Amino acid sequence: MASGRRDIRRENQVMRVFLLFLALFFLGHSVFAGKDLPLPRFVSLRSGEVNLRVGPGSEYPIEWILKYEKMPVEIIREFGVWRKIRDFEGIEGWVHQSMLSGARTVMVLEDLVILRKKPENEASGLAKVPAGVVGKLLECKDEWCRLQAEGYKGWLPRTKIWGVYPAEFRK
Known part of the structure; x- marks a missing residue:
């Protein structure tokens, strides 16, 4: 009988620890999701x-x-x-x-923009991307941003996309 009580106590302790962990996880998630982040x-x-x-x-x-x-x-x-x-x-x-x-994603603003291998106007093209395509933002350097879109990873000029600020991610 004493062994059964110990098992129940142990289960209760495990359950309390689990519930505490769960509460801290959700509290932490809600506290940090969107709190003190810059606008816009x-x-x-x-x-x-x-x-x-x-x-x-x-x-x-x-x-x-x-x-x-x-x-x-x-x-x-x-x-x-x-x-x-x-x-x-x-x-x-x-x-x-x-x-x-x-x-972070970006949207292509102009029709048939050339996605380039390197962040240079003279770099070879990988694909022509139509307006409205949404791509995953990977990085930006100076006037260029690298994204993944339409099965390709390449560079587009900042002026041809929407979803990144002019001074953001400058290197």
């Missing part, structure tokens, strides 16, 4: 369908539905768990923070 900043859409509301709350009407997963957006304001964002066309609205990802 670029993030990306987490989902292929994101409701853009006229105010910071689910009681506000939906004005737009963004249907482009991983599209870069700019956070321009914060209110609790709500983020006011702007897309590449200047459309603004409020979304819940859970609909956004910290993954």
